[in-house]
Amino acid sequence: MNIAIIGLGVVGGGVYELLRDGKTGIHVRHVLDLRAIKNLPDGMLTDNIADIIGDPTVDCVVEAIGGVHPALTFVTAALRAGKHVVTSNKEMISRALAPLLEGAALHGVQLRFSASVGGGVPWLHNLLRQKRGDTILSVYGIVNGTTNYILDAMAHGMDFNTALADAQRMGYAETDATSDLDGLDARRKCAISAALAFDAIVEADDVPTLGIAAIRKVDIETFRQHGLVCKLLMHAERGTDSLSAYVEPTLLGPDNLAAHTPTNHNCITLCSQHSGTLSFYGQGAGRFPTAENIVQDLMDIDAMAVNKGRTPMPLPMDNEAEHHRYYIRTARKELLDGLAGENWNGALLTEPMSVSALHSLAKEIREMDPDAFFAGLAEYGGETGA
Amino acid sequence: MNIAIIGLGVVGGGVYELLRDGKTGIHVRHVLDLRAIKNLPDGMLTDNIADIIGDPTVDCVVEAIGGVHPALTFVTAALRAGKHVVTSNKEMISRALAPLLEGAALHGVQLRFSASVGGGVPWLHNLLRQKRGDTILSVYGIVNGTTNYILDAMAHGMDFNTALADAQRMGYAETDATSDLDGLDARRKCAISAALAFDAIVEADDVPTLGIAAIRKVDIETFRQHGLVCKLLMHAERGTDSLSAYVEPTLLGPDNLAAHTPTNHNCITLCSQHSGTLSFYGQGAGRFPTAENIVQDLMDIDAMAVNKGRTPMPLPMDNEAEHHRYYIRTARKELLDGLAGENWNGALLTEPMSVSALHSLAKEIREMDPDAFFAGLAEYGGETGA
Numbered sequence: 209m210n211i212a213i214i215g216l217g218v219v220g221g222g223v224y225e226l227l228r229d230g231k232t233g234i235h236v237r238h239v240l241d242l243r244a245i246k247n248l249p250d251g252m253l254t255d256n257i258a259d260i261i262g263d264p265t266v267d268c269v270v271e272a273i274g275g276v277h278p279a280l281t282f283v284t285a286a287l288r289a290g291k292h293v294v295t296s297n298k299e300m301i302s303r304a305l306a307p308l309l310e311g312a313a314l315h316g317v318q319l320r321f322s323a324s325v326g327g328g329v330p331w332l333h334n335l336l337r338q339k340r341g342d343t344i345l346s347v348y349g350i351v352n353g354t355t356n357y358i359l360d361a362m363a364h365g366m367d368f369n370t371a372l373a374d375a376q377r378m379g380y381a382e383t384d385a386t387s388d389l390d391g392l393d394a395r396r397k398c399a400i401s402a403a404l405a406f407d408a409i410v411e412a413d414d415v416p417t418l419g420i421a422a423i424r425k426v427d428i429e430t431f432r433q434h435g436l437v438c439k440l441l442m443h444a445e446r447g448t449d450s451l452s453a454y455v456e457p458t459l460l461g462p463d464n465l466a467a468h469t470p471t472n473h474n475c476i477t478l479c480s481q482h483s484g485t486l487s488f489y490g491q492g493a494g495r496f497p498t499a500e501n502i503v504q505d506l507m508d509i510d511a512m513a514v515n516k517g518r519t520p521m522p523l524p525m526d527n528e529a530e531h532h533r534y535y536i537r538t539a540r541k542e543l544l545d546g547l548a549g550e551n552w553n554g555a556l557l558t559e560p561m562s563v564s565a566l567h568s569l570a571k572e573i574r575e576m577d578p579d580a581f582f583a584g585l586a587e588y589g590g591e592t593g594a
Numbered sequence: 595m596n597i598a599i600i601g602l603g604v605v606g607g608g609v610y611e612l613l614r615d616g617k618t619g620i621h622v623r624h625v626l627d628l629r630a631i632k633n634l635p636d637g638m639l640t641d642n643i644a645d646i647i648g649d650p651t652v653d654c655v656v657e658a659i660g661g662v663h664p665a666l667t668f669v670t671a672a673l674r675a676g677k678h679v680v681t682s683n684k685e686m687i688s689r690a691l692a693p694l695l696e697g698a699a700l701h702g703v704q705l706r707f708s709a710s711v712g713g714g715v716p717w718l719h720n721l722l723r724q725k726r727g728d729t730i731l732s733v734y735g736i737v738n739g740t741t742n743y744i745l746d747a748m749a750h751g752m753d754f755n756t757a758l759a760d761a762q763r764m765g766y767a768e769t770d771a772t773s774d775l776d777g778l779d780a781r782r783k784c785a786i787s788a789a790l791a792f793d794a795i796v797e798a799d800d801v802p803t804l805g806i807a808a809i810r811k812v813d814i815e816t817f818r819q820h821g822l823v824c825k826l827l828m829h830a831e832r833g834t835d836s837l838s839a840y841v842e843p844t845l846l847g848p849d850n851l852a853a854h855t856p857t858n859h860n861c862i863t864l865c866s867q868h869s870g871t872l873s874f875y876g877q878g879a880g881r882f883p884t885a886e887n888i889v890q891d892l893m894d895i896d897a898m899a900v901n902k903g904r905t906p907m908p909l910p911m912d913n914e915a916e917h918h919r920y921y922i923r924t925a926r927k928e929l930l931d932g933l934a935g936e937n938w939n940g941a942l943l944t945e946p947m948s949v950s951a952l953h954s955l956a957k958e959i960r961e962m963d964p965d966a967f968f969a970g971l972a973e974y975g976g977e978t979g980a
């Protein structure tokens with residue numbers, strides 16, 4: 209199989225290196241990059257997408273530039289030209305999954321994006337495979353390595369600012385870590401996972417999201433006193449005619465595998481009708497793990513291992529039915545008047561309430577107190593899942 | 595695709611139920627069972643293997659009777675007749691993997707056995723898939739639910755005999771639990787996993803194995819004082835021109851995911867060159883999880899998703915190079931004379947020693963003291979794997 213790689217950055221360059229010896233039977237014909245990349249064979253580098261789209265010997269395009277534009281244009285053109293596409297681009301996939309799958313089906317080619325959630329963890333591959341012969345009831349897990357690194361460091365006694373600075377120093381967090389800290393990265397991955405799990409159309413913008421920017425040492429200490437750890441989790445569950453999906457800091461007891469996910473790792477779980485709980489754990493980012501996940505997608509296409517896509521269906525978003533208890537810490541105690549619950553070192557552990565209700569309340573409280581912190585209390589057991 | 599199921603017991607019956615509605619496109623044509631099974635469609639039940647082998651409309655045979663004889667005869671005949679075979683039979687596979695793969699290759703059909711290790715966990719599927727584009731460095735994990743149930747109960751304060759009786763009462767352990775307690779079941783799964791991971795021929799009988807029959811409350815309490823838990827783990831690692839493979843009770847720190855595997859679950863890990871540590875967690879046994887894993891194998895065959903087999907190579911077994919510390923508890927202290935190490939509540943934590951050396955020593959000590967207990971101290975971190 210012959211491929212082209214669009215974008216020879218960290219991940220695209222990793223794919224190039226993994227395929228360079230030719231042992232996989234997958235050969236790189238073109239590399240598109242606007243920079244002057246050295247050490248490529250003569251004639252391989254181009255800055256013109258037409259050189260790739262117009263080459264009939266290219267079977268598959270690896271898109272590795274990230275972001276929506278111009279990636280979406282390039283990918284759409286490649287599919288239309290009858291080329292398979294493999295990408296790790298979570299922004300683009302979460303924005304345009306349904307039309308992209310339609311385009312791939314129309315042109316009889318495959319679109320694979322395993323590395324867009326979980327980095328090096330074969331999560332989406334296994335989710336799709338399990339779905340073929342089983343019914344997915346729910347998915348949940350740690351899908352953002354940056355926030356997990358910070359939460360893990362805080363669980364070991366570090367304060368928030370030091371943990372964030374550490375994560376930035378080690379390259380796990382961007383200088384502007386807002387997208388990670390506010391849960392926006394996890395939200396995209398939640399939307400993609402829910403869409404595949406339930407054959408639904410899920411807009412990332414519709415997924416209620418709480419981040420960890422406001423978490424402080426006092427929270428972590430309180431959780432510890434109750435035998436709990438805090439992790440940033442995506443959650444999605446299929447109802448009868450609806451689905452729930454949300455991203456929240458979540459308190460886990462020691463019997464949940466996700467509670468034991470260290471540093472910047474990912475741990476993602478599906479609960480299915482026949483197989484119960486299945487969890488997948490590994491490196492959620494990093495050059496070679498992510499590149500390897502892309503190479504595995506390429507090999508699946510090369511082997512004609514078709515996971516036949518089903519037509520995605522629009523499903524109403526319903527976070528009313530999903531209830532659990534929440535930890536709310538705010539200096540403006542009067543905002544909690546009328547809410548029943550337990551006193552946890554001055555913070556409130558609420559009675560069970562709906563995801564919708566909490567997220568509305570959180571919005572109100574944060575307008576008055578930007579430092580308020582919210583976390584859901586996990587109802588997952590280590591054994592039975594959601 | 596049309597299939598026949600040999601043996602309509604717990605697992606075979608589960609496969610039948612999962613396929614009964616026909617939605618998967620996989621249709622059961624024959625069921626072979628010596629018992630008078632009721633409620634099957636007319637003409638489906640047979641007690642004669644020739645009815646299956648001789649039916650040209652049967653594409654694939656599911657073998658679910660277990661044990662070596664007559665399963666091996668039936669499977670060999672099916673492969674020779676040009677039929678794919680799917681099985682969960684770990685005794686047969688660990689005994690005859692290499693010749694069976696040769697037979698499948700000769701006749702241009704597939705042999706799949708994902709459910710033979712890990713029950714409902716898609717372990718072997720992911721191991722084979724990862725291996726296509728990556729190099730497997732080591733595999734390890736919890737592959738026996740019975741012993742994990744007992745060890746988990748003991749970690750929560752139960753004594754050995756009560757935990758064993760509980761496991762038997764709940765159907766997790768046979769009345770004669772010797773095969774589980776002595777690690778013989780885990781040994782077969784270790785041999786199968788190592789053979790696939792390293793393209794090697796591995797005889798289960800060559801895998802040094804220590805079980806948990808001798809473990810007592812005092813051991814568990816001592817481990818707890820050192821912040822450790824004890825799990826029965828299979829381990830296999832590829833050297834330059836050799837491999838190591840063994841089954842042992844293993845002490846794990848809290849940073850290892852396997853330490854947090856509750857009740858009768860499995861947690862199995864591979865460490866690869868490109869992807870680092872990848873772990874797979876779920877139900878290691880049970881009717882529908884195991885049956886679903888078989889159905890997934892069937893769907894992979896149906897989709898022509900060929901994981902091309904490589905020719906297995908004989909590799910010498912070498913457990914000399916693998917060194918770690920061991921916990922040894924024996925009432926016959928004089929047997930430990932000359933061994934350096936730490937005193938752990940009267941037991942000895944040795945200096946690092948080779949797997950070969952310990953297993954030889956263990957054999958000697960157990961001849962003098964059948965109640966002696968041995969456990970390796972894990973060197974796995976939660977982060978970097980072996």
